């Protein structure tokens with residue numbers, strides 16, 4: 001296999017975690033060697049064909065037990081939920097490049113880099129979780145993360161707003177506080193992993209901003225207006241919750257207009 005879209009199709013349509021990580025690493029390796037093809041031969045399958053593993057069990061957030069970080073079980077649950085976020089992020093990166101065709105090669109290269117980094121994030125968190133005596137899949141996980149992908153399967157502009165510029169941008173807001181908390185637990189490995197993830201995620205959001213602006217130019221849309229209308233549509237007239245990490249979001253390509261609007265009541 002040496003075609004990007006064949007790798008994407010394989011990663012999205014089989015559930016085995018190790019195979020998915022190996023395929024992602026192999027695609028990245030081929031790309032680094034200049035041996036990866038970027039010409040799509042067949043159209044994408046419907047998003048309903050994407051396959052997730054049997055475990056973890058996916059539940060609505062209201063059915064998930066809340067645990068505080070102050071207990072060993074709470075720390076395990078914290079890393080389990082992070083592992084799930086990173087695991088779904090692998091799918092999200094493969095899905096955006098699989099589903100939306102006819103874009104510049106740089107679009108596919110950027111999201112392949114994201115897929116590869118999400119696979120590393122997942123691996124780092126899972127290894128840490130195993131050292132704490134638990135594996136990914138041992139607890140139920142949040143079912144909502146994939147829903148925004150399903151809702152935006154037909155619209156690349158909406159996908160760019162909802163995934164990199166909402167979900168991943170939220171990571172920039174909340175991760176510094178998480179790092180402080182786990183530092184207070186003397187979990188230095190955890191601090192190192194989360195710091196690395198935070199740095200990588202800033203670039204993922206920046207890729208989102210870059211391709212969002214590209215799409216706006218292509219569709220002759222005003223970016224501020226397009227951002228607002230997409231958020232209001234998918235948040236059903238609400239907005240993402242703050243507080244927002246203004247500094248990191250600005251570096252990741254948010255405009256001061258967008259940030260002022262997000263922070264306004």
Ligand SMILES: [Fe+2]
Pocket residue numbers: 086089117118121197201
């Ligand atoms: Fe990540």
Ligand SMILES: [Fe+2]
Pocket residue numbers: 089114118168200201204
């Ligand atoms: Fe990410």
